[in-house]
Amino acid sequence: MPALPENSSERGYIIPIGGAEGKCAKKPSILNRFVDLCGGTGARIMVIPTASLLNETGPLYKALFEEMGAESMCVPIENRDECFNDETLRVLDGATGIFITGGNQLRLSTILGGTPVARRIRKLNAAGVHVAGTSAGAAIVSEHMIAGGRSGSSPRESGVELAPGLGLTNRVIIDQHFNQRQRMGRLLAALSFNPFACGLGIDENTAGFIAPDGRMEVVGNGTVTVVDPSDLRHSSMSYVRRAEAVTLIGLKLHVLAEGSHFNVETREATLD
Numbered sequence: 001m002p003a004l005p006e007n008s009s010e011r012g013y014i015i016p017i018g019g020a021e022g023k024c025a026k027k028p029s030i031l032n033r034f035v036d037l038c039g040g041t042g043a044r045i046m047v048i049p050t051a052s053l054l055n056e057t058g059p060l061y062k063a064l065f066e067e068m069g070a071e072s073m074c075v076p077i078e079n080r081d082e083c084f085n086d087e088t089l090r091v092l093d094g095a096t097g098i099f100i101t102g103g104n105q106l107r108l109s110t111i112l113g114g115t116p117v118a119r120r121i122r123k124l125n126a127a128g129v130h131v132a133g134t135s136a137g138a139a140i141v142s143e144h145m146i147a148g149g150r151s152g153s154s155p156r157e158s159g160v161e162l163a164p165g166l167g168l169t170n171r172v173i174i175d176q177h178f179n180q181r182q183r184m185g186r187l188l189a190a191l192s193f194n195p196f197a198c199g200l201g202i203d204e205n206t207a208g209f210i211a212p213d214g215r216m217e218v219v220g221n222g223t224v225t226v227v228d229p230s231d232l233r234h235s236s237m238s239y240v241r242r243a244e245a246v247t248l249i250g251l252k253l254h255v256l257a258e259g260s261h262f263n264v265e266t267r268e269a270t271l272d
Contacts, residue, residue, distance in 0.1 A: 001143070002169055003119075003126035011212040012097075012130040013037060014168050016138035018176040018202035018222065019102055023064060030207045030220055034132050035068045037209075038097030043070035046095040050077045050111050051103025051136040061099060070097075083115035092120050095129055102135025106147050109140060109163045118166055125168050135176050138202060143170040144194055149186030155246040157237060160189040171214065171264040173197045178225060180204050191229045192237040192246055198264055199227035206258075214265030218256045226262050226269065228252040 005011055015034060022028040035043050045065045049058030058074035065072035075091055077083060092098065098121060100108070112118045125131045131141060139145050145165035150156060173194065175187045178201035187199045200208055203222025210216045218224045233250035240246055254269040256262060261270045 002167055003122040005126045009127050012125045012128045013212070014125065014141055014210040015130065015132035015207055016141055016174045016176070016200065016202055016210075017132060017134040017207040018138065018178060018204045018220075019135035020177070020204035021134055021207070021220070022205050023060070028064070030205070031064060032068055033209065033219055034097060034099070034130070035065060035070045038070065038130050041069040043096050044094055045070050045072045045097040045099055046092055047072060047074045047099050047101065048077060048137075049074060049101045049103070051105060051108045052101050053103065057101050057103070061101060065099070077111060077117065080111055080115060083112060083117040089116060089120050092117070092124060095124065097130045097132065098124065100131070100133035100137030100140065102137055105136035105139045105145060106163060108136060109145060109147070109165065112166070113164055121166060122168060131168060132207075138174050138176045140165045141168045142172050142174050142197070143167040144173050144190070144197065146173060146175050146186060146190055149183075149189065151182045152185040153182060154185045155188035155192060155248060156185060157240045157244050157246060158242055160186040162190060162193065169210070169264070171197060172200050174200045174202065176202050178203050179222065184225070187227060188248060188251075189237070189246065191227055191251075192235045192248060195229035195232045195235070198229070198267065201225035201227070210264060213263075215261055215263045218258050218260045220258060222257075224256045224262070226254040226256060228254070228267050230267055
């Protein structure tokens with residue numbers, strides 16, 4: 001469950017990014033928007049590169065955020081022991097924004113899950129610190145995380161692998177690189193298990209800026225595909241055979257480009 005705000009403080013934004021967010025562009029709009037939200041030249045952004053096995057991932061984002069005028073620090077967490085380090089928690093406490101890089105989302109869940117670092121990120125977000133994640137870092141921000149699955153447009157039994165996420169929100173399940181890697185089928189399969197949440201399929205170089213009141217604004221070059229299962233009348237997931245296609249009746253679909261909005265609390269899509 002998401003942490004509760006303390007002393008009437010407003011939650012921070014939750015910002016899932018679909019990956020490939022234009023890091024080499026002259027003005028990467030998604031990352032610039034994140035920096036501005038975190039305080040601009042007064043921003044202090046902590047980069048968590050745990051999902052990546054590439055040594056340059058954390059320093060790359062640190063340098064990008066510094067070029068945009070923010071103060072930034074890389075917080076390399078390579079194993080669960082490091083999640084119990086008081087110094088790591090102290091560094092996170094100084095953040096106005098936390099950025100979780102891409103890589104392997106199972107590294108994130110197995111290293112961070114259930115640790116003081118995961119609890120601190122939830123607490124900080126509830127207290128107003130903005131949390132963004134790209135690719136694997138986007139997948140883990142929700143309570144239920146898509147960890148893998150089949151490509152393709154059709155939902156199938158055994159078509160998705162789920163794991164616990166950080167739990168910053170329980171209102172959505174997120175998939176990334178969405179249209180580029182044909183992930184509609186596995187998002188639908190995930191929703192058939194948990195029709196309480198909405199599905200967000202986020203394209204590359206595209207983000208959903210989810211405000212404290214649940215209103216999400218789409219930013220970037222692609223789209224966010226929203227699948228709303230609140231009126232789901234039938235799912236065959238419970239009785240189909242292994243790897244068979246699944247019937248889902250009553251789903252609602254929105255495809256939202258930059259400037260569109262969707263409220264994850266009220267399930268309403270709007271143009272402004």
